[in-house]
Amino acid sequence: GVNLIAHRTNKTLTMELDLCVKYKVPLIITSLGAVPELVETVHGYGGIVFHDVISVRHARKAAAAGVDGLIAVVAGAGGHTGLANPFALVNEIRSFFDGSVLLSGALSTGSDIAAAQMMGADLAYFGTRFIATKEAPVHQNVKEALVGASELDTTLIMRPLRNTERVLKNDAVTRIQEKEKELGENIQINDIMDEVAGVYPKIMSEGDMDAGAWSCGMVAGLIHDIPSCEELVGGMVREAEEIIKSRLQNFAA
Numbered sequence: 001g002v003n004l005i006a007h008r009t010n011k012t013l014t015m016e017l018d019l020c021v022k023y024k025v026p027l028i029i030t031s032l033g034a035v036p037e038l039v040e041t042v043h044g045y046g047g048i049v050f051h052d053v054i055s056v057r058h059a060r061k062a063a064a065a066g067v068d069g070l071i072a073v074v075a076g077a078g079g080h081t082g083l084a085n086p087f088a089l090v091n092e093i094r095s096f097f098d099g100s101v102l103l104s105g106a107l108s109t110g111s112d113i114a115a116a117q118m119m120g121a122d123l124a125y126f127g128t129r130f131i132a133t134k135e136a137p138v139h140q141n142v143k144e145a146l147v148g149a150s151e152l153d154t155t156l157i158m159r160p161l162r163n164t165e166r167v168l169k170n171d172a173v174t175r176i177q178e179k180e181k182e183l184g185e186n187i188q189i190n191d192i193m194d195e196v197a198g199v200y201p202k203i204m205s206e207g208d209m210d211a212g213a214w215s216c217g218m219v220a221g222l223i224h225d226i227p228s229c230e231e232l233v234g235g236m237v238r239e240a241e242e243i244i245k246s247r248l249q250n251f252a253a
Contacts, residue, residue, distance in 0.1 A: 001027030006035050021045055029071070031080065034062035050102065054082025059093045069100035071125055076106030078128045078154070078217030081166045087119055094120045108219040110239025128217035134228045139207030142214075143226050151221035157213060158196075160187050168216035170209055172199070 002025045004016055010032075017038060020028060024045050030038065031052040039049045043066070050069035051062040059070050070093055074086040082089070086103055093101055103116040104125035116124040131138060132146040145168060153169050157176050160183075167173055172195040179191050189196075199212025227235075 001025065001029055003029045003031070004038070006030045006033035006038060008033070017041060020047070030067075034058075034065040034067060036065040039066045050100065052080075052104075053093075054080075055084060056089065056092050059089075059097065063097050063099070067099065069102060069122075070097055071102040071104050072121070074103070074105035076166070076218040077104055078166050078219075079215035081105065081156075081164060081217075083164075086116075090120050106217050106219045108222045110236040110241075111243055113236060113240040114243040128215075128219050129223060129232070130229065132223045132226050133232055134226060138204045141207035141209055142204060145209055146216070146220050146223045147226065149216070149220040149223070151218045154216050154218050154220060158192075160185055161189060163189075165213070165215060166217060167213045168220065170213075172210055172212045176213060 002016070002020055004010075004013060004020070006013060010016075021041060021044075024047065026047050028038075028042050028047055028049045029052070030049060034051050042049050048068040049066075050071055051065075051067045052071045052073050053059040053062055054073050059072075062070055072084070072086065072089045072093060073080075073082050074089055075081070075083050082105075086105065090101060090103055100122045101120065102123040102125040103119070103121040104127065107113070107116070107124050107126050108129040113124040128146065130136060132143045136143065149168060154166055155169050155173060155177070156164055156166055157173060157180070158165050160180055176192050176195050180187055183191060195212050197212075200214065202208045202211035203214050
């Protein structure tokens with residue numbers, strides 16, 4: 001699958017979508033804009049579209065655009081996150097949407113998979129946890145930062161810009177929050193460009209952990225090792241199956 005930022009500020013969206021069409025990418029995940037024309041284009045070659053939503057309002061707009069699945073991004077998720085409670089958001093989406101529903105936000109274990117399904121989601125959507133795996137193409141410093149972090153080491157930035165993002169605390173994030181406090185509602189994206197623009201290569205490839213703000217979920221406090229993806233997924237599946245077979249059967253009895 002491929003992630004596409006469908007916001008009007010993404011000047012390369014058309015080029016990216018053309019490549020997806022050329023190679024018939026089976027799954028497209030969109031964010032920051034539900035575009036009916038994009039959905040129609042993907043459906044045209046047989047692909048499906050899932051869309052990130054942080055509220056019921058966003059979910060209704062995406063459903064109207066014809067997406068195949070909605071990813072409920074709830075409180076605790078890394079990156080551009082929502083503040084909604086997972087029970088409330090998933091269940092309200094279920095009241096009007098018949099497609100696939102995915103739950104995202106601070107998930108890291110097999111028990112989280114089981115819980116997501118029990119509350120009505122079809123799938124559990126993981127992000128931060130897979131950064132700390134052997135296969136993840138990021139610098140070792142990034143992986144070790146996650147292992148060493150706790151939930152208290154994440155924070156929210158860019159709320160005054162209505163572009164809330166959960167990130168791992170570092171010197172750059174401190175500078176952003178100081179500017180937000182000083183400028184208040186008058187802050188503009190240009191005021192924090194040094195901390196957010198073009199910083200990912202320095203962090204993810206070069207391992208400079210203070211180069212800028214980078215997305216991280218509250219689940220960081222539950223990451224204690226750096227397994228292979230096979231080990232991680234296998235453990236999750238076994239745990240989820242055990243919970244469904246034992247705890248839930250006992251509850252039903």
